[in-house]
Amino acid sequence: MTHTLHRQGTVEDLREDYVLLLRTSRFVNHEGSEKTMQQIWEVISHYSEDLVNFGNHYPNWDGGELYNLENLQKAKSRIIHVVFKDRERIKACLKELKERDFGISTVVSGLCGETEKICAEIGIAPHTVNYSLGVHGRTEQLPKGETLEIHTMCGHAMVSYHLIDHMVKEINRGKMTCQAAAKKLSRMCDCGIFNTYRAEKLLDKMTTGCSG
Amino acid sequence: MLIDKEKCIGCDECHPYCPVGAIAAVEWEGRSVSEIDQPGCVECGCCYKRSDVCPVDAIYMPKLEWPRSIREYFSNPHVTHPSTTGHGRGTEEMKTNDVTGRFTRGFAGVAIEMGRPGVGTSMRDMQTVAMAIAKLGVEFEPNNPVAELMSDPKTGKFDERVLDERVLSAILELKIPLVRLKEVLAAVKEVSTKIETAFSLDLISRVDADGSTPVLTIAKEAGFTPRPNTKTNVGLGRPLFREA
Numbered sequence: 392m393t394h395t396l397h398r399q400g401t402v403e404d405l406r407e408d409y410v411l412l413l414r415t416s417r418f419v420n421h422e423g424s425e426k427t428m429q430q431i432w433e434v435i436s437h438y439s440e441d442l443v444n445f446g447n448h449y450p451n452w453d454g455g456e457l458y459n460l461e462n463l464q465k466a467k468s469r470i471i472h473v474v475f476k477d478r479e480r481i482k483a484c485l486k487e488l489k490e491r492d493f494g495i496s497t498v499v500s501g502l503c504g505e506t507e508k509i510c511a512e513i514g515i516a517p518h519t520v521n522y523s524l525g526v527h528g529r530t531e532q533l534p535k536g537e538t539l540e541i542h543t544m545c546g547h548a549m550v551s552y553h554l555i556d557h558m559v560k561e562i563n564r565g566k567m568t569c570q571a572a573a574k575k576l577s578r579m580c581d582c583g584i585f586n587t588y589r590a591e592k593l594l595d596k597m598t599t600g601c602s603g
Numbered sequence: 604m605l606i607d608k609e610k611c612i613g614c615d616e617c618h619p620y621c622p623v624g625a626i627a628a629v630e631w632e633g634r635s636v637s638e639i640d641q642p643g644c645v646e647c648g649c650c651y652k653r654s655d656v657c658p659v660d661a662i663y664m665p666k667l668e669w670p671r672s673i674r675e676y677f678s679n680p681h682v683t684h685p686s687t688t689g690h691g692r693g694t695e696e697m698k699t700n701d702v703t704g705r706f707t708r709g710f711a712g713v714a715i716e717m718g719r720p721g722v723g724t725s726m727r728d729m730q731t732v733a734m735a736i737a738k739l740g741v742e743f744e745p746n747n748p749v750a751e752l753m754s755d756p757k758t759g760k761f762d763e764r765v766l767d768e769r770v771l772s773a774i775l776e777l778k779i780p781l782v783r784l785k786e787v788l789a790a791v792k793e794v795s796t797k798i799e800t801a802f803s804l805d806l807i808s809r810v811d812a813d814g815s816t817p818v819l820t821i822a823k824e825a826g827f828t829p830r831p832n833t834k835t836n837v838g839l840g841r842p843l844f845r846e847a
Contacts, residue, residue, distance in 0.1 A: 393693065393696065393714060393716065393774075393803075393805050393834065394680075395834060396803075396805060396832070396833070396834050397716075397719065397720060397803045397830070398832055399720075402831050405831065405832050408832075412698065412834075414695070414698055414699060415699075416695055416699035416702050416703050416840070417689070417695070418695075418699075418703055419699065419702040419703055419840075419842070420702060420840070420841070420842070485837070488839065489839060492839075492841075493839070494839070494840060494841030494842075495839065495840060495841075496698060496699040496700075496701055496702055496836060496839065496840035497836070497837050497839040497840070498697075498698050498834050498835065498836050498837070499834070499835050499837060500832070500833070500834045500835075501832055501833075502831055502832050502833075503829075503831060503832060503833040503835075504831070506833065506835045507814065507835075510835070510837055515837045515838065515839070516810070516812075516814075516838060517810045517814070517835045517836070517837055517838065518700065518701045518809070518810060518835075518836045518837060518838030519697045519700040519701065519706060519807065519808065519809055519810060519835070519836040519838075520697075520807070520808055520810055520816055520833050520834070520835050520836075521696070521697050521712075521805055521806070521807045521833060521834040521835075521836075522805065522806045522807075522808075522816075522818070522819070522822070522829045522830075522833050523803065523804070523805065523829065523830040523832060523833065524788075524804040524805070524806050524822060524827040524828075524829055524830070525803070525804060525827065525828065525829075525830055526719075526720065526801050526802070526803050526804075527791070527792070527795040527801065527802055527804060528795045528796075528798050528800055528801040528802050529722070529798065529799060529800055529801050530801050532722045532800070532801060533720065533721070533722065533801060539720065542720060542721050543720050546719070546720075547680040547771070547772075548622050548647075548719065548720060548721040548771050548772060549622070549647065549649055549653065549680070551619060551620055551621060551622040551649060551721070552622070552721060553618065553619040553620075553621065553622075553624060554619040554620055556619070557619035578653075578654070579620075579649060579653060579654065581653075581680050581681055582680070
């Protein structure tokens with residue numbers, strides 16, 4: 392899965408979109424990792440005020456509310472996903488994870504240049520990079536602009552283009568706030584990697600300014 | 604997915620949840636009800652439990668027989684893929700590369716994420732791309748669930764029975780020596796004009812001691828412009844894989 396890689400948007404938009412992903416390898420270090428993963432959730436709970444979204448490999452059908460950090464510290468997690476909007480806060484979290492030396496593979500998904508700087512600032516040498524070389528083939532089938540940006544925040548494509556358009560109509564009709572619409576879209580993303588903060592801002596741009 | 608027309612009240616609330624636009628209103632026994640186009644449906648479950656949108660529980664999942672079941676395995680990230688026992692379309696790829704050593708220095712990883720973002724793909728298009736790449740003599744990742752759908756991985760030919768199946772996305776993954784990267788990317792570019800869908804393209808590389816990667820120059824020479832965002836494995840996994 393490369394579900395956090397191809398997030399579309401301008402560099403300015405992407406400055407508020409970082410995903411931290413930690414996972415065990417079923418071939419190497421999954422056995423006996425349950426407690427370690429719970430300890431990682433405990434570290435993440437130190438940043439609860441900074442988290443935009445989060446989840447593990449179980450469905451996140453309530454847009455992040457189904458899981459609270461206390462429950463996750465007791466759950467069995469093979470994968471941990473956490474979304475930050477602030478570069479300094481993901482840096483602080485990554486620094487603490489490094490210092491605790493849990494031995495679990497850790498991936499930062501976000502602006503390449505900023506990720507490199509974050510790693511340098513906390514003394515980490517990046518190991519492997521996955522580059523996005525864009526979208527090819529029949530690209531005329533894709534929607535443009537903000538709709539595509541919101542859609543690609545769930546790499547499994549669970550947030551339908553039509554649903555985003557539907558939410559825009561509901562907001563314009565005064566039936567829903569941008570915040571509520573962002574939350575409703577987020578529910579579709581199992582993994583908890585949907586950036587509700589950024590989605591709300593994009594919905595505000597797409598509508599006549601009904602943000603609640 | 605199917606809709607029980609007896610139960611459906613024709614509210615159309617489920618229509619926008621379908622990523623591939625397969626739900627539409629039809630006339631049935633003198634009233635309007637919703638129907639899911641079966642050739643188009645990718646069995647992702649978005650209209651079902653994930654959204655829980657139907658007010659009368661008219662949407663249901665019938666037991667899917669192979670090869671239709673392939674649609675659900677690839678399209679619904681909550682479903683465990685029988686061949687990998689994991690969720691989703693892919694593998695651990697570079698996410699655990701610090702401990703698995705799957706991509707070592709001198710090699711690049713290429714992933715062609717067919718149907719992404721959000722347009723879906725047929726297995727026929729998957730085969731078209733796979734066969735174009737296979738001509739170069741490269742090997743596909745055997746742990747990717749696509750591998751079991753190929754009748755001949757050496758030629759990229761798929762089992763005839765799966766060619767008309769549609770999924771939201773599936774990934775052709777390969778690892779190649781750096782010296783072959785440019786020709787593989789050229790083949791990807793050429794075949795992109797011969798398919799009915801879109802794909803997202805990934806390029807994986809080990810980071811050198813000076814922080815650079817050897818693949819960027821090659822990608823640019825092949826006519827690709829990397830996007831500004833990446834995924835970076837920061838090397839905190841243990842035990843660290845030791846390269847020879």
